[in-house]
Amino acid sequence: MTRQASIGVIKQLRDLLSQLTPHEYTENLAVLNHSSIGQHVRHTIEFFQCLIKGSLIGIVDYDGRERNLLIETNLPFALNILTDIEHSITTEPDLCRKLKIRANYDGSNFELIESNFMRELVYMIEHSIHHFALIRIGIQEHFKHIQIEPTFGVAYSTIKYKQEILVFEN
Template identity: 55%
Template sequence: MKNNVYIEVVRQLTDLLKQLKPNEYNQSLAVLNGSSMGQHTRHVVEFYQCLLKGLCNGVVDYDARERNLMLENDLKFTINCLHEIENSIESIKNPNEPLLLAVSYCTYNQDFIETNFMREVVYLVEHSIHHYALIRIGLQENFPKIFIPKNFGVAYSTVKHREENVIMVND
């Protein structure tokens, strides 16, 4: 798959995590209601894993996350998983292949919605950025030594809007 935005979003997290120490990664943070960087990272990683699994079996089910505690607690393991996700996304041959999205809003009923990999990866970009914004808050409040890129946790549409308004103000 040629569009690098999808890879870039995963790499943003990988690059940020490489700056953390293992005890910082899984530290409970008051500003995140007791959650850790690792818990938010696990959540993001597992959504990508669900999508990639769905690509193999034809059904994407984000509710069927493994909730793997190693992703929350083992920084090196998590970084390796992120590299695997990058490689998997890069190797996608048919991003428009039809998939079904499993949706459950109650315990007794599951519906299926037609979708495709490209549509779902677009969703995951937005979902990831939302969690990156939370991760950013945790880092700013607790680990000021960590370099956070200017647009980490900021939606692409917001970045574009800000850039356009700066151009208009400077004209």
């Protein structure tokens, strides 16, 4: 279920991005504090890349991720990476693979926190949805011609809660 949900958020993003022009993808938007859709996509993609790369050595360092500006400036490149990420998640042989997460909050010391691949996929889902909500705001304000799926940028728990309210009210 977690694997499918993570693949689902990647597909949601890919479907939305396929509607954007390269200019729309890279345009700095005032409503996003002058960042672009591409910058939010880059950030989201890089977290997935950190998990996948880190799972090979057993240590994931989200803060030490490579910041690849090509992801935020080249829409076809970003779409290809999303396909690669989906493939990596689909073919991951051990969702319970133990990992350590490197955390550093004071700039000098770091901790290694116990986790596993599936727990980090849960984090990827929530982290992605948070950035999707920001992307949604940018698109709704600046690119009104883009069709946004109603659940894009909405947490699974919120979707479930709203469905329960509708059932209860009817």
